[in-house]
Amino acid sequence: MLYLLALTGLSLAVLMLLFTLLRPDDFILFYLLAFTHFFGLVNFDAVEIEGLFKVMPYLNVLCIGATLVRIVLSLELRGRGWGLVGVVCLLFLYGLFRPFVFNESTIKHALMDGKDFLSYGFLAYLLAHGAYIDVEKLIDRVIYIALGLSLVELAAVFGGVAVPGYEMSRSHVGLSAGLRVISPTLVALGWFFLCHKFKTKRARLRDLGFMAVVFSGLLFQEHRSIILGTAAASAMFYFHRSSLEQKLLAMVLGVFLATALLFGLGADKIHRTFVSPIVELIEGSGAIEARDNINRLRWDLISERPVTGYGFIDEKSERGRALFRIGVSAYEQSFGTVDSGYVDLIIRFGYAGAALFLLPWAWAALGPFIPGRGRDSLGECGAFFLWAYFPVNITWSVFSYGFGIVPGIIAFFLTMRAGTRPPETGDKAPKA
Numbered sequence: 001m002l003y004l005l006a007l008t009g010l011s012l013a014v015l016m017l018l019f020t021l022l023r024p025d026d027f028i029l030f031y032l033l034a035f036t037h038f039f040g041l042v043n044f045d046a047v048e049i050e051g052l053f054k055v056m057p058y059l060n061v062l063c064i065g066a067t068l069v070r071i072v073l074s075l076e077l078r079g080r081g082w083g084l085v086g087v088v089c090l091l092f093l094y095g096l097f098r099p100f101v102f103n104e105s106t107i108k109h110a111l112m113d114g115k116d117f118l119s120y121g122f123l124a125y126l127l128a129h130g131a132y133i134d135v136e137k138l139i140d141r142v143i144y145i146a147l148g149l150s151l152v153e154l155a156a157v158f159g160g161v162a163v164p165g166y167e168m169s170r171s172h173v174g175l176s177a178g179l180r181v182i183s184p185t186l187v188a189l190g191w192f193f194l195c196h197k198f199k200t201k202r203a204r205l206r207d208l209g210f211m212a213v214v215f216s217g218l219l220f221q222e223h224r225s226i227i228l229g230t231a232a233a234s235a236m237f238y239f240h241r242s243s244l245e246q247k248l249l250a251m252v253l254g255v256f257l258a259t260a261l262l263f264g265l266g267a268d269k270i271h272r273t274f275v276s277p278i279v280e281l282i283e284g285s286g287a288i289e290a291r292d293n294i295n296r297l298r299w300d301l302i303s304e305r306p307v308t309g310y311g312f313i314d315e316k317s318e319r320g321r322a323l324f325r326i327g328v329s330a331y332e333q334s335f336g337t338v339d340s341g342y343v344d345l346i347i348r349f350g351y352a353g354a355a356l357f358l359l360p361w362a363w364a365a366l367g368p369f370i371p372g373r374g375r376d377s378l379g380e381c382g383a384f385f386l387w388a389y390f391p392v393n394i395t396w397s398v399f400s401y402g403f404g405i406v407p408g409i410i411a412f413f414l415t416m417r418a419g420t421r422p423p424e425t426g427d428k429a430p431k432a
Helices: 002-022 024-035 055-074 082-101 107-113 115-128 135-159 184-199 205-219 224-239 244-265 267-283 286-294 296-304 318-326 341-369 377-392 402-417
Strands: 167-170 177-180
Touching: 002 024, 002 055, 024 055, 024 115, 024 135, 024 402, 055 115, 082 107, 082 115, 082 341, 107 115, 115 402, 135 184, 135 205, 135 402, 184 205, 184 224, 184 377, 184 402, 205 224, 224 377, 296 341, 341 377, 341 402, 377 402
Parallel strands: none
Antiparallel strands: 167 177
């Protein structure tokens, strides 16, 4: 029986590997759907394999395996962007082995804490298979997934409909209970792609309705920093190198959305959702101050090892259990934190490692505007999306947790492709 199970598992692994190699577009769709827990219909958080990982890390390992096979077959690293993959590999190995060498954690516990960094295997997969990926299809699928996530959110807000894969929560807009979808940043990326369609004059009338639904889905999330960052960065992208006609269209669209929000939500809720966060940002953000209070213990730990950091320390490891006894709140019971991105990177890799990690991201965000680097509107779209990540990372760890890594990877991939194909021709990516 055990032999039969092992043979079945091996056969399934081989079939999945062939799927990733031969059908990259379909695998990417499957990956993104699994990433969203199939719109919350499947609760992957309740599934743990071998007591170590839930589902997504195994898909990321599959991406890494397919990348290695593709590299061996082609005997080259195609395209730009491999610098970030190299940096992540270096820091990932450092995060695994540093606590092990200093007897602060086992490899298993370190892997449990750093498993989200395996999501960068998806970037390696995109870069290795870039010549075989239909970019236009990828954009459309991200838009439809963002639309689906938004509809699930709106069904919860207005109808109280819940799905098992997402957590119910009180919406900050104050209407009714909402959902915490798996990745509001993926919804934001869909919004950017819709803006790109309008900017390049490829949008249809239905895309205007899509924009209203996607923006509403993003609005009813609890993440105001993501909402404001997305709104600001997408406006900057749309007006960058835009014609007068496009600017007028954006103004009309802005008035339409503002009117719809005013009648749909009311002035008080609009003030609490948009105006209050800006006032807090100027006068001192309560959210940032609350995170600073929670992170006092982490800052003390950082001051002890400002250069080297601690690596991946899980709360069940030896050092993590000691921290658990010291911590006074649930948020202080682990070294890493999803609520403060820069603190998360610094405590894991030190100031030097965090700077090294962020450098390729900054290069990608500035890439389309550097002389000598190719540019196109799609690459600029990805770059402006990444611009929003840097301020958002103050309150959400978008560079080090899967909910931010996967959409960021897609944007990074597009910036690396900038100038490598004829701009805005609508041609499909080359096939194998």
